[in-house]
Amino acid sequence: xxxxxxxxxxxxxxxxxxxxxxxxxxxxxxxxxxxxxxxxxxxxxxxxxxxxxxxxxxxxxxxxxxxxxxxxxxxxxxxxxxxxxxxxxxxxxxxxxxxxxxxxxxxxxxxxxxxxxxxxxxxxxxxxxxxxxxxxxxxxxxxxxxxxxxxxxxxxxxxxxxxxxxxxxxxxxxxxxxxxxxxxxxxxxxxxxxxxxxxxxxxxxxxxxxxxxxxxxxxxxxxxxxxxxxxxxxxxxxxxxxxxxxxxxxxxxxxxxxxxxxxxxxxxxxxxxxxxxxxxxxxxxxxxxxxxxxxxxxxxxxxxxxxxxxxxxxxxxxxxxxxxxxxxxxxxxxxxxxxxxxxxxxxxxxxxxxxxxxxxxxxxxxxxxxxxxxxxxxxxxxxxxxxxxxxxxxxxxxxxxxxxxxxxxxxxxxxxxxxxxxxxxxxxxxxxxxxxx
Amino acid sequence: xxxxxxxxxxxxxxxxxxxxxxxxxxxxxxxxxxxxxxxxxxxxxxxxxxxxxxxxxxxxxxxxxxxxxxxxxxxxxxxxxxxxxxxxxxxxxxxxxxxxxxxxxxxxxxxxxxx
Numbered sequence: 001x002x003x004x005x006x007x008x009x010x011x012x013x014x015x016x017x018x019x020x021x022x023x024x025x026x027x028x029x030x031x032x033x034x035x036x037x038x039x040x041x042x043x044x045x046x047x048x049x050x051x052x053x054x055x056x057x058x059x060x061x062x063x064x065x066x067x068x069x070x071x072x073x074x075x076x077x078x079x080x081x082x083x084x085x086x087x088x089x090x091x092x093x094x095x096x097x098x099x100x101x102x103x104x105x106x107x108x109x110x111x112x113x114x115x116x117x118x119x120x121x122x123x124x125x126x127x128x129x130x131x132x133x134x135x136x137x138x139x140x141x142x143x144x145x146x147x148x149x150x151x152x153x154x155x156x157x158x159x160x161x162x163x164x165x166x167x168x169x170x171x172x173x174x175x176x177x178x179x180x181x182x183x184x185x186x187x188x189x190x191x192x193x194x195x196x197x198x199x200x201x202x203x204x205x206x207x208x209x210x211x212x213x214x215x216x217x218x219x220x221x222x223x224x225x226x227x228x229x230x231x232x233x234x235x236x237x238x239x240x241x242x243x244x245x246x247x248x249x250x251x252x253x254x255x256x257x258x259x260x261x262x263x264x265x266x267x268x269x270x271x272x273x274x275x276x277x278x279x280x281x282x283x284x285x286x287x288x289x290x291x292x293x294x295x296x297x298x299x300x301x302x303x304x305x306x307x308x309x310x311x312x313x314x315x316x317x318x319x320x321x322x323x324x325x326x327x328x329x330x331x332x333x334x335x336x337x338x339x340x341x342x343x344x345x346x347x348x349x350x351x352x353x354x355x356x357x358x359x360x361x362x363x364x365x366x367x368x369x370x371x372x373x374x375x376x377x378x379x380x381x382x383x384x385x386x387x388x389x390x391x392x393x394x395x396x397x398x399x400x401x402x403x404x405x406x407x408x409x410x411x412x413x414x415x416x417x418x419x420x421x422x423x424x425x426x427x428x429x430x431x432x433x434x435x436x437x
Numbered sequence: 438x439x440x441x442x443x444x445x446x447x448x449x450x451x452x453x454x455x456x457x458x459x460x461x462x463x464x465x466x467x468x469x470x471x472x473x474x475x476x477x478x479x480x481x482x483x484x485x486x487x488x489x490x491x492x493x494x495x496x497x498x499x500x501x502x503x504x505x506x507x508x509x510x511x512x513x514x515x516x517x518x519x520x521x522x523x524x525x526x527x528x529x530x531x532x533x534x535x536x537x538x539x540x541x542x543x544x545x546x547x548x549x550x551x552x
Binding site: 088131179180182187191 | 439522523524525528543545547
C-alpha cells in the first residue's frame with residue numbers, strides 16, 4: 001500500500017474516529033492528557049502498521065485497541081498516572097440510570113464493557129468538555145481539542161488568538177476538570193435539557209465562527225464549518241430522541257447548503273437577496289427540512305428547531321421577494337418567546353421590514369439601540385444602514401455603514417460594506433431630490 | 438466522595454438593614470439547608486457564619502490594618518465544608534445554600550493526603 005494512500009486513510013480516521021478512540025481511552029487512563037498521548041501514539045503506529053499490513057476493515061476499532069494497549073502499558077509502568085487527580089470516571093451503572101434519548105452503541109445489543117459502548121463514551125466526552133462550570137471559550141477549545149482532535153495551534157488560529165494563550169486556556173480547563181472533579185459522564189435526566197443546550201451552543205458557535213471567520217482573508221473557514229457539521233451529526237446520532245439535536249443539525253445543514261452562493265466569483269460577499277439560488281445544495285436543504293419537521297413535532301419547540309424552521313422557509317423560497325415573510329414573522333415571534341435574545345429581535349426587524357416596510361423596522365432598531373446589549377455588534381448598524389438605504393436616506397445610511405465597518409474584521413464583509421458606502425455616497429451626490437425608497 | 442467549600446458572599450447591608458426579622462429567617466433557612474444536604478446524599482463536615490467585615494483585621498507582611506483583605510460590595514460572610522460525589526453533586530447542594538443578598542462560590546478542597 002502506498003504511503004499516500006495510508007496517509008489519506010490515517011487522516012480520514014483522524015477526522016472521523018478521534019472522539020471515538022479518545023473517549024474509550026480516557027476510560028482506561030482516567031487522565032485526559034495521558035489519553036491524548038496514547039491516542040496520538042496509536043495514530044503514529046497506524047501509519048507504520050497500515051503501510052505494512054494494509055488499512056484494517058474497521059480503523060476506529062484498530063486505533064482504539066492500539067491506544068488502550070498503550071494506555072495499559074503506561075499504567076503498568078507508571079503507577080503515578082493514577083495517583084493525584086484522576087478523571088472521575090463514573091461506573092456505567094450510575095445512580096442516575098440510563099439517559100433518555102441516548103442510544104447505547106447505536107442499537108448494537110446489550111451494553112457490555114468494551115468497544116460496544118463507545119457511543120456512550122463519546123457523549124461523556126462531549127458533555128465533559130461542555131460542562132457549564134467551564135467558561136464558554138474553554139468549552140469550545142476543549143471540544144475542538146478533545147472531541148475533534150485539533151492541535152492547539154489550529155484552534156488558536158481559528159479563533160485568532162495567540163497560541164500560548166490558547167494552550168493556557170486548554171491546560172487550565174483540563175486542570176479544573178480534574179481538581180474540581182467534573183464527572184466524566186452523561187448528565188441525568190433532570191439536568192439534561194440545560195446541559196444539552198450547552199453542548200449544542202458550543203457546536204453552533206463553532207459553526208458560526210467558521211461560517212463568517214472572525215478575521216483573515218476568506219469569508220468562510222471550511223475546516224471549522226466541517227467540524228461543526230460532523231459534531232452536529234454525531235450528537236444527533238448519539239441522541240436520536242432529542243429534538244433540539246435534530247434542530248441544530250437541520251439548522252447547520254440548511255445554512256451550509258447556501259455556502260457556494262454566499263460569495264461571488266471574486267470572493268465578494270453576496271447577501272441572501274443577491275444569491276444565485278440555483279447554487280444552493282437542494283439535497284442538503286431537503287435533508288434539513290425533513291429534520292425540521294421532526295424537531296417541531298410534539299411539545300413546544302426549542303430555539304434550534306425554530307431557527308432551523310426559519311432557515312427552511314428561506315431555503316424553500318423560489319426568490320427573495322417570493323419568500324413567505326408573514327410565516328417568518330410568526331416563527332420569529334415564537335423564537336423570541338423561546339429565546340429572548342436581542343440578536344433574534346434584530347433578525348426579526350429585517351422580516352418586519354419585508355412585511356410592514358423599512359420605517360416600521362427602523363423603530364425596532366431604535367429600541368434595540370436604546371437597549372444597549374448589541375453595542376459593538378456589527379450587524380446592528382449594518383442592518384440599520386440597509387434599511388436607511390432602502391428609504392433613500394443616504395446620508396444617514398452612510399453613517400451607519402461607517403459604524404458597521406468600524407466593528408468588522410472579516411475582509412469579505414469589510415469589502416461589502418465599503419462597496420455599499422461608495423454606492424450611497426455616490427447616490428447622495430448625484431441623485432435628484434424627491435427620490436423615494 | 439470529595440470535599441468542597443461553599444463560600445457565601447453577600448452584601449452585608451442586607452442584614453444590617455433587615456434587622457431581627459431577616460436574621461431569624463436566615464437562621465431558619467440554614468437549618469433547612471442542613472437537613473436538605475443529608476437528603477441529597479451529601480454531608481456537612483463543618484461551617485460557620487462570620488462577623489461582618491467591619492470587625493476584620495488584615496495583615497500583609499508586617500503591616501496590620503483595619504478592614505477586610507479587599508473591599509468588595511459582596512463580602513465573605515460564612516462558609517460550609519461539605520462532602521459530595523463530584524462537582525455536579527456539589528453544585529446541586531450549593532444551589533440550596535441560602536444567600537439572599539448575594540451568591541455562593543464552590544471550591545474543591547485540595548487533597549493533600551496522597552503525598
